[in-house]
Amino acid sequence: MRPAIFFDCDGVLNQEPGGHGVLVPDDIRLIPGAGAAVRAAREAGYLAIIVTNRAQVAKGFVSLAGLETIFGRLRQLLAEDGGIVDAIYFCPHHPERTSGGAPDFQIACECRKPGTLLLRRAIADFDIDVARSVLIGDSLRDIGAGRAMGLASYGVRTGFACRDVERYPDRAPPVPERMFADVGAAVAFCVTHPAKHGQAGLPD
Ligand SMILES: [Mg+2]
Numbered sequence: 001m002r003p004a005i006f007f008d009c010d011g012v013l014n015q016e017p018g019g020h021g022v023l024v025p026d027d028i029r030l031i032p033g034a035g036a037a038v039r040a041a042r043e044a045g046y047l048a049i050i051v052t053n054r055a056q057v058a059k060g061f062v063s064l065a066g067l068e069t070i071f072g073r074l075r076q077l078l079a080e081d082g083g084i085v086d087a088i089y090f091c092p093h094h095p096e097r098t099s100g101g102a103p104d105f106q107i108a109c110e111c112r113k114p115g116t117l118l119l120r121r122a123i124a125d126f127d128i129d130v131a132r133s134v135l136i137g138d139s140l141r142d143i144g145a146g147r148a149m150g151l152a153s154y155g156v157r158t159g160f161a162c163r164d165v166e167r168y169p170d171r172a173p174p175v176p177e178r179m180f181a182d183v184g185a186a187v188a189f190c191v192t193h194p195a196k197h198g199q200a201g202l203p204d
Pocket residue numbers: 008009010011012016137138139159
């Protein structure tokens with residue numbers, strides 16, 4: 001079994017564009033050091049797996065084919081800095097019915113983070129060692145999904161910077177075990193402080 005680092009996408013590897021999110025490949029702008037971070041993760045023996053909510057599909061802003069071109073650009077830009085992504089798992093759903101949307105994808109699902117189905121699929125497909133694996137996200141939705149799976153779950157101060165507490169008006173938001181300036185710093189910590197038994201790496 002291998003450990004994995006699960007990366008959120010927007011706000012972690014590429015800049016969170018705001019608005020409706022990434023709609024075309026040109027909207028992908030890497031966060032500095034993201035490609036090197038993915039490379040460092042793999043060189044340390046981790047699988048590099050992206051888990052991402054893509055509600056733009058349900059909302060009718062992006063087709064599945066369009067999404068593949070967006071992911072292609074992301075993979076290409078990361079690879080320019082040596083960052084090879086092992087797999088991308090995405091949720092195309094959104095629970096709201098909106099006009100102009102794609103009805104097939106306008107459903108309540110288990111894969112939209114903080115749902116855990118994307119993580120569970122990846123863990124089964126790659127026979128991943130959960131106890132040694134880590135999730136890195138910029139949204140509390142990412143952190144919620146990671147913690148629900150028992151993953152060490154780290155936040156970054158790029159993107160939403162895990163400040164999206166308004167998503168939790170009536171219950172305590174999930175708390176990242178650690179916060180880092182960016183994905184590069186988070187991966188640097190992971191490779192020097194491996195997670196064990198789902199607990200965050202020990203402090204220095
Ligand atoms: Mg994000």
